[in-house]
Amino acid sequence: MKLSKQNLAQRADHIYDVLIVGGGPAGLSAGIYLQRYLLSTLIIDKGKARSFWMQELHNYLGLPSDTPGRDLLKQGKDHYLSVDGDYLNAYVESVVEEENIFVVKVRIGRNKPTYATFRTRYLIAASGIIDNLPTLDNMQNVFDYAGHNLHVCLICDGYEMRGQRVGVFGGSENSLEVAFPLGWFTPHITLFTNGAFEVGAELHHRLNTEGYTLVEKPIKQFIGENHQMTGVELKNGEVVELDAGLISMGSKYHADYLKGIELDYQGGNLITDKMNRTSHPRIFAIGDLKVGMNQVIVAAADGALAATQIWRDIRRVEGRRSNSSNIFSTEKVA
Amino acid sequence: MKLSKQNLAQRADHIYDVLIVGGGPAGLSAGIYLQRYLLSTLIIDKGKARSFWMQELHNYLGLPSDTPGRDLLKQGKDHYLSVDGDYLNAYVESVVEEENIFVVKVRIGRNKPTYATFRTRYLIAASGIIDNLPTLDNMQNVFDYAGHNLHVCLICDGYEMRGQRVGVFGGSENSLEVAFPLGWFTPHITLFTNGAFEVGAELHHRLNTEGYTLVEKPIKQFIGENHQMTGVELKNGEVVELDAGLISMGSKYHADYLKGIELDYQGGNLITDKMNRTSHPRIFAIGDLKVGMNQVIVAAADGALAATQIWRDIRRVEGRRSNSSNIFSTEKVA
Numbered sequence: 001m002k003l004s005k006q007n008l009a010q011r012a013d014h015i016y017d018v019l020i021v022g023g024g025p026a027g028l029s030a031g032i033y034l035q036r037y038l039l040s041t042l043i044i045d046k047g048k049a050r051s052f053w054m055q056e057l058h059n060y061l062g063l064p065s066d067t068p069g070r071d072l073l074k075q076g077k078d079h080y081l082s083v084d085g086d087y088l089n090a091y092v093e094s095v096v097e098e099e100n101i102f103v104v105k106v107r108i109g110r111n112k113p114t115y116a117t118f119r120t121r122y123l124i125a126a127s128g129i130i131d132n133l134p135t136l137d138n139m140q141n142v143f144d145y146a147g148h149n150l151h152v153c154l155i156c157d158g159y160e161m162r163g164q165r166v167g168v169f170g171g172s173e174n175s176l177e178v179a180f181p182l183g184w185f186t187p188h189i190t191l192f193t194n195g196a197f198e199v200g201a202e203l204h205h206r207l208n209t210e211g212y213t214l215v216e217k218p219i220k221q222f223i224g225e226n227h228q229m230t231g232v233e234l235k236n237g238e239v240v241e242l243d244a245g246l247i248s249m250g251s252k253y254h255a256d257y258l259k260g261i262e263l264d265y266q267g268g269n270l271i272t273d274k275m276n277r278t279s280h281p282r283i284f285a286i287g288d289l290k291v292g293m294n295q296v297i298v299a300a301a302d303g304a305l306a307a308t309q310i311w312r313d314i315r316r317v318e319g320r321r322s323n324s325s326n327i328f329s330t331e332k333v334a
Numbered sequence: 335m336k337l338s339k340q341n342l343a344q345r346a347d348h349i350y351d352v353l354i355v356g357g358g359p360a361g362l363s364a365g366i367y368l369q370r371y372l373l374s375t376l377i378i379d380k381g382k383a384r385s386f387w388m389q390e391l392h393n394y395l396g397l398p399s400d401t402p403g404r405d406l407l408k409q410g411k412d413h414y415l416s417v418d419g420d421y422l423n424a425y426v427e428s429v430v431e432e433e434n435i436f437v438v439k440v441r442i443g444r445n446k447p448t449y450a451t452f453r454t455r456y457l458i459a460a461s462g463i464i465d466n467l468p469t470l471d472n473m474q475n476v477f478d479y480a481g482h483n484l485h486v487c488l489i490c491d492g493y494e495m496r497g498q499r500v501g502v503f504g505g506s507e508n509s510l511e512v513a514f515p516l517g518w519f520t521p522h523i524t525l526f527t528n529g530a531f532e533v534g535a536e537l538h539h540r541l542n543t544e545g546y547t548l549v550e551k552p553i554k555q556f557i558g559e560n561h562q563m564t565g566v567e568l569k570n571g572e573v574v575e576l577d578a579g580l581i582s583m584g585s586k587y588h589a590d591y592l593k594g595i596e597l598d599y600q601g602g603n604l605i606t607d608k609m610n611r612t613s614h615p616r617i618f619a620i621g622d623l624k625v626g627m628n629q630v631i632v633a634a635a636d637g638a639l640a641a642t643q644i645w646r647d648i649r650r651v652e653g654r655r656s657n658s659s660n661i662f663s664t665e666k667v668a
Contacts, residue, residue, distance in 0.1 A: 029395040029631065036393055036493035038519065059370055061363040061634040062406045063396050065413060072396045079399060083493070155642060159370035159417070183654045184645075185372065274608065274626075292608075293642060297363065300395040301635030308489060308627060311518075320517045 002081065003042075003088040005108055008116055011086065016042050018310055019104055019120035021092045021257065024049035025296045026287030027126035028076035029303030035083035037311040038321050042086040042118060044106055046254075049073060050128055050288065051296055053147040055227075058156060060297050072296070090116070092257040095123060102282070104257075121282065122310050125270060126303070127254035128288040131247060134169045134194060134219065141221045148227040150245040154178060155295065157246070158185040164243035167192055167232055171249030173199055178248040179212055187211060190240055192232065194219045215240060255289060266291050275309035276302050284310065336415065337376075337422040339442055342450055345420065350376050352644055353438055353454035355426045355591065358383035359630045360621030361460035362410035363637030369417040371645040372655050376420040376452060378440055380588075383407060384462055384622065385630055387481040389561075392490060394631050406630070424450070426591045429457060436616070438591075455616065456644050459604060460637070461588035462622040465581060468503045468528055468553065475555045482561040484579040488512060489629065491580070492519040498577035501526055501566055505583030507533055512582040513546055521545060524574055526566065528553045549574065589623060600625050609643035610636050618644065 003011065018034050020027045023045030034041040051057075054069030063072065081087060090106040093115075097103075104118045131152040133142050142150075151157040158181075165188040170176040176191050176199065183189060191207065193199060195218035199207075207214055217234045222245070224230040231241040253268035263278050264271040269292075270278050270285035278285050286302035288294045315321075337345065352368050354361040357379030368375040385391075388403030397406065415421060424440040427449075431437075438452045465486040467476050476484075485491040492515075499522040504510040510525050510533065517523060525541065527533060529552035533541075541548055551568045556579070558564040565575040587602035597612050598605040603626075604612050604619035612619050620636035622628045649655075 025395060029393075032393055032395065038493070038496065059363075059366055059638070060396065061359060061366065061410050061413070061637070062394060062401075064409070065416065067396075075398070076395050079395070082399065159372070162372065181649060184649050185655075187654065293639060295635075295638050297631070297638050298635045301629075301632045303395070304393070304629050304631050305627060315515060315518050320521065321519075 003086055005114055016040050016120040018122040020124040020126050022126035022128055024051055024128050026299035026303045028080050029300040030124055030307045031080045031085045033304050033307030035085045044088050044090050044092055046091045050130055055147050095257050123283045124306055125285040125289055126287050129251035129253050131251050132249035145222050145229040150229050152247045161185050161244045167242045167245045169247045172197055175248040276306040337420055339448055350374050350454040352456040354458040354460050356460035356462055358385055358462050360633035360637045362414050363634040364458055364641045365414045365419045367638050367641030369419045378422050378424050378426055380425045384464055389481050429591050457617045458640055459619040459623055460621050463585035463587050465585050466583035479556050479563040484563050486581045495519050495578045501576045501579045503581045506531055509582040610640040
């Protein structure tokens, strides 16, 4: 059921089998599987998953290639609620382990927030990442195009950019390396540093060899209309015409709540085994937060794998749950 | 494009980047990704994928939980064709490696078949498995219920069977072990050997301890109507009333065409790395044919991973394809 400040008290004494941080594709898929395994599940979502911003999912089997990310999220959330999962819009502040139970502290609401605490046996970190965006004087100008033809994912949108004049917006010298795989799809590449960092002689040479253009001056704004970016205006007044953009500025990892627990990371990503278990036996990581490929279909499969492993773990200890009643309403009359 | 006997000649001299054996969820997802990587792809499908028989996909994120498997397959095939993939209904007879190219011999049509040969750089084995079914005198009686409430997948349909009176139809003593995880969902379990094999004292005892019933007499037929099985009639005339069934008789692996190539297997499943590469560097295996969990969403993610790794392999050698024309029609005018 959908939890809110009003009905939270009903779950005060409950120990969930699994608490999932993040209601994106990974978390929703895990939640659907877990509830179908008769495990009591709570998804806590802060809203605005990375996929919420995707205007078109082009490569998700089963969905038309112009399906907005938010439609997938809505379908998944309805599906999850239909199998009696608990869902709460809130922000997870911290997780503390107390005698094989995780105590999860959350903040509900932005203005006049209230705080609540949940308890769970297993934790799934599905809170993902969010892409860093170019910092311009008017950020609304960036939001107008990001997720439309100002892309953030080469794997997802390389095909859309084939043969186009593409601007790459980097956050560091390293991040500009994306130009080379992008070159698979189009030879017309202009790279922008926005005047924020230096590019060394070696990369200069490699870009030059490939015929790519490097623009190191500061950007004033993106130009275009109806969310279709058609170019970049520099602060010096020059305009560079483009058909599309690719942002390559790294990501922010939503994992602060795990700081109190020792886990193995590779960069910002959690290291997991093939069933998505982290170095802690009762913490799993799925979707963009774990090491692996950041794709919606992979995140959804991650959720299925983690849920299944947790079910196996719990089943091996408990044996059966067919007669028990510690899940809220899954009884089916034969 | 859809290939047939009539237009096959157009591809006679073509070397595909990737040939995919099997047009189920794994193969279709791989095909969509590959075409979007500008790699020329041929899917060869013999029809009647395992998922074609599934009446309802209950746990595929993004699709309503009563979506028939065949709807997913149709959507995926249309999607694949829309990105200019080649698709042929045929049966793959053999694969032979000749100087880094695989020569794939196929049979087209059942009556008066014709034969054709395709060439490809990479091969994806996505041909899956098919469940063995109980052998009754009238097989149509089995087909009437299989995929409806005569299930083949505990992970998929355990939830549907919760609290129900479930018959387990085994193919061997070992296969009856599925009763124990099924016991998570329901205590009302009757196991049927159909008189085909013996059950030893130890398993007898374990089943008895759990309160499960073992029926070792031969089955005459399933009874029910409108594809809803309501019980089993034994040859001796006894009737056992049931709400659902679970078939546990193993599977046939569709991998005969790989016999001429040395690959690492675990049982009938191909062993792969995390990007789904087999022990042969240019053969990948995805979906039910590889070691792992047999779930549609996992198969779809498998396809994305294999396709991406193949793209990386080819890109590292070729560098770019943005100006080339060895793919049929993916040009996009900027």
